[in-house]
Amino acid sequence: MMFANTNWFYYAAPQRFFALAGKIIPPLYILATLLAIAGLVIGLGVAPTDAVQGDAYRIIFVHVPTAWMSMVIYVAMAFWAAVGLAFNARLALMLARAAAPTGALMTLLALVSGSLWGKPTWGTWWVWDARLTSELILLFLYLGFITLHAAIEDERRADRAAALVALVGVVNVPIIYFSVKWWNTLHQSASISLSKAPSIATPMLLGMLIMALAFWAYAIAVILSRTRIIILEREADTAWVQALRSVP
Amino acid sequence: MNWDSFAAFVHMGGYGFYVWSSFGAVVIVIFLELLQLWLRQRRLSDADVSAREGEA
Numbered sequence: 001m002m003f004a005n006t007n008w009f010y011y012a013a014p015q016r017f018f019a020l021a022g023k024i025i026p027p028l029y030i031l032a033t034l035l036a037i038a039g040l041v042i043g044l045g046v047a048p049t050d051a052v053q054g055d056a057y058r059i060i061f062v063h064v065p066t067a068w069m070s071m072v073i074y075v076a077m078a079f080w081a082a083v084g085l086a087f088n089a090r091l092a093l094m095l096a097r098a099a100a101p102t103g104a105l106m107t108l109l110a111l112v113s114g115s116l117w118g119k120p121t122w123g124t125w126w127v128w129d130a131r132l133t134s135e136l137i138l139l140f141l142y143l144g145f146i147t148l149h150a151a152i153e154d155e156r157r158a159d160r161a162a163a164l165v166a167l168v169g170v171v172n173v174p175i176i177y178f179s180v181k182w183w184n185t186l187h188q189s190a191s192i193s194l195s196k197a198p199s200i201a202t203p204m205l206l207g208m209l210i211m212a213l214a215f216w217a218y219a220i221a222v223i224l225s226r227t228r229i230i231i232l233e234r235e236a237d238t239a240w241v242q243a244l245r246s247v248p
Numbered sequence: 249m250n251w252d253s254f255a256a257f258v259h260m261g262g263y264g265f266y267v268w269s270s271f272g273a274v275v276i277v278i279f280l281e282l283l284q285l286w287l288r289q290r291r292l293s294d295a296d297v298s299a300r301e302g303e304a
Contacts, residue, residue, distance in 0.1 A: 044257075045250065045251075046250075047250075048250060049250060049261060054261045054262065054263060055260040055261035055262075055263045055267060056260075056261075056263040056266055056267065058260065058263075058267050059266060059267055059270045061271075062270050062271055062273075062274045063270065066274070101281070102281065105277050105281055108277065109273060109274055109277055112270065112273045113270035113273065113274070116266045116267075116269050116270045116273075117266065117270070119266060120263055120266050218278070222281060222282070222285065225285055226285060229285065229288050229289055229292065232292055233292065245293075
C-alpha cells in the first residue's frame with residue numbers, strides 16, 4: 001500500500017490540510033471538466049435514442065449523478081459530523097459544514113431534473129411518492145443544517161448543533177435509496193445494481209458512469225475549496241494565517 | 249452520431265425543452281456556486297487588505 005506509511009492524523013491540523021487541499025484542488029477541477037466533456041460526448045452524441053422514452057431519457061446523464069451525489073455528500077457530511085463530535089476535531093466539523101451547500105445544490109438539481117423528466121414521461125412535474133418525498137426531505141435536512149449553523153452565533157456551538165442534525169438526518173438516506181423497493185412508486189427502480197446486469201444499454205451506462213465521476217471530482221474539489229475558505233475565516237487570528245496573508 | 253443536423257440535436261426528438269432545461273440548470277447552479285465561492289474568497293482578501301491599511 002502506497003499510503004500505508006502516511007500518518008493521516010498529520011493532516012487533521014487545519015494548517016497542513018490547507019496546504020494539501022491547495023495542491024489537489026486544481027487537478028480535480030481539470031479532471032471534472034475532462035470527464036464532463038467525455039460524458040456529454042458519449043451521452044448526447046454516441047448513446048442511441050431510447051426505444052421507449054425517446055430522447056427524454058438523456059436527462060439521466062445529469063439526474064442520476066446529481067441524485068447519487070445528493071446522498072453520497074450527505075453520508076460524508078454525517079460521517080465528518082460524527083468524527084467531529086466524537087473526537088472534538090475542528091477540521092472534521094469544518095468539512096461537514098463545507099459539504100452542506102454542495103449537497104443541497106445536488107439535491108435541488110436532482111429534484112429539478114427529475115421534475116423535468118417526470119413531465120414528459122409521467123405527465124406530471126411532481127407526485128408525492130416515497131422516492132420524491134424522501135429526496136425533498138433530504139433538501140430540507142441540508143437547509144436545516146445550513147440555517148441552524150448560521151443562526152447560532154458561537155461558532156463551536158453552531159458546529160456541534162448542526163453536526164447533530166446531520167447525524168440524525170442520515171436515517172433518511174437508506175429510505176431514499178430503498179424507497180423504490182419498499183413502496184410502489186411511480187419512480188422507476190434503479191438503473192444499475194450490484195446484483196443484476198444493468199437494465200440499460202452500454203453507451204448509456206458508460207455515459208452515466210463517466211458523468212457520475214465528473215460530479216464526484218467536482219463535488220470533492222468544490223467542498224475542499226470551501227473548506228479552505230472556512231479554515232481561513234476561522235483561523236484568521238492564528239500566526240500561520242497571518243503569515244500566509246502578509247504575502248500579497 | 250445520432251443527429252442528422254444541428255437543428256435535430258437541439259430539438260431532441262421533441263424533448264428539447266426538458267433535456268436542455270435540466271442540463272442548463274446544472275450549468276447555472278455550478279456557475280453560481282463557483283461565483284459565490286470566489287466572492288467569499290475575495291471578501292476575505294479585502295478584509296485582510298483593509299485590516300492591514302488600518303494598522304498602517
